[in-house]
Amino acid sequence: MIELKHITQEYDTADGKGKFFACKDVNVHVKPGDIFGIIGRSGAGKSTLVRCINLLNRPTSGSVIVDGKDLTKMSESELREERRSIGMIFQHFNLLSSRTVYGNVALPLELAGMPKDKIREKVMPLIELVGLSEHVNKYPSQLSGGQKQRVGIARALSSDPKILLSDEATSALDPETTQATLQLLKKINKELGLTIVMITHEMDVVKQICNRVVVMNKGVVVEEGAVLEVFRDPKNEVTQAMLGTALAARTIPASMVERVKKVLNTPGENGRKNHLIRLTFVGSSTTEPVLSRACSKFDLDFNILLGQVDEIQSESYGTLTIVMEGTTENFRQALNYIAERGVRVEELTNVI
C-alpha cells in the first residue's frame, strides 16, 4: 500500500556549513488495512517521514510508492489528485474557527467543486460516524478537544481517502478522550477498511491500536515489527526506554534485590537449587496453567516475585519473574516443557 524506499531528508545545519539528516535511508512498508505506528522521541524524524507519504515534505532522495504509483515522479496536478486519497489529522486539529462543524467537514468538498446537495449527502453521515450530530452547527470554540479532533477526522474522511495519516492526533487530549479517539480510529480502520499511519511518542497508543510499528531515533529506523513481537522482545535500547512502564514489571526493584540474591545462594535439600527465571506469555498461553503443570510434573516449587498481564491487539500478554526450586535436571526439563508450550523462558543470571 505504502512503500517508502531509501528516504533521506537533508537540511543545512544552522550555521550553513554542514548537513543534517532528519531522515536517513529509511525504508518502510505499510500493508493495506494496517494501523501502522511510527514512534520515537522528539526530533527523531517522525513528522518528516510521515509528511513524505503525501509529499507535504519532498524528500531529498528516495521514492514514495502509494498503491504502486511513485508520487515523487508525478506532476503537480497528478499529485493533487493523488493527495485526495490520503487524509491527514493533526495534533492541534487545524480547524477553521470561522466555520461550523459542518462547514469544516464540507470545506475540502467545496474546494473540489462538489454541488451543495451532494456535499450535504456526504457530510451528514460523516458527522454522524464521528458522533457529532448534535453539534453540527457549533463553532470550534464551542467544542472540547476530543470533539475538535472528531471534526478533523470527519474532514479527513470527506474525500474518501484510502489512507489516513495521523500526526500526534491524541497528544493534546486527556487520557479518556485519547481512548475514545483511538477507538474511533480503530472503528474507521475496520468499517471503512482505511489504512492508518500514525505518529506518536506514546507506546500506549501503539499498544492499543497499531498492528505494526517502527521505532525511529535520530533519523533512522532502529527497530520494526509486529507490535506484539516488539513488546515481547524489544531489542533496541531506544525501544526499551520508550516501553518504560510496560517493562517496569521486568525489573526487580532495588528493595528486593538483596533478598532475592540470598534466596538464590541458599541451596535447598537433596541437591535442589533456586533459579531465577522470567516467563513471557503471549496469547492463549496466558490462559493455560503451563507453569503449575510443569512444576507438578517435574517436582518443582515456585515463588512469584513480579508479574504483569496486559492486553495488546486484543491478545493477552504478560511477564512473570519467579524463583524456581528443584533439581537441576528437573529444572532444565521444566524449562523445555514450558518453552514447548509457546511461553518464552529466560534464565536470569543477574538479579539486577
Ligand SMILES: Nc1ncnc2c1ncn2[C@@H]1O[C@H](COP(=O)(O)OP(=O)(O)OP(=O)(O)O)[C@@H](O)[C@H]1O
Ligand atoms: N525545515 C526544516 N529545516 C531544518 N531542520 C528541520 C526542518 N524540519 C525539521 N527539522 C529538524 O529535523 C529533525 C526531525 O524533525 P521532525 O519534526 O521530523 O521530528 P519528530 O520526530 O516528528 O519530532 P516531534 O515529535 O518533536 O515533532 C528535528 O531535529 C528538526 O529540528
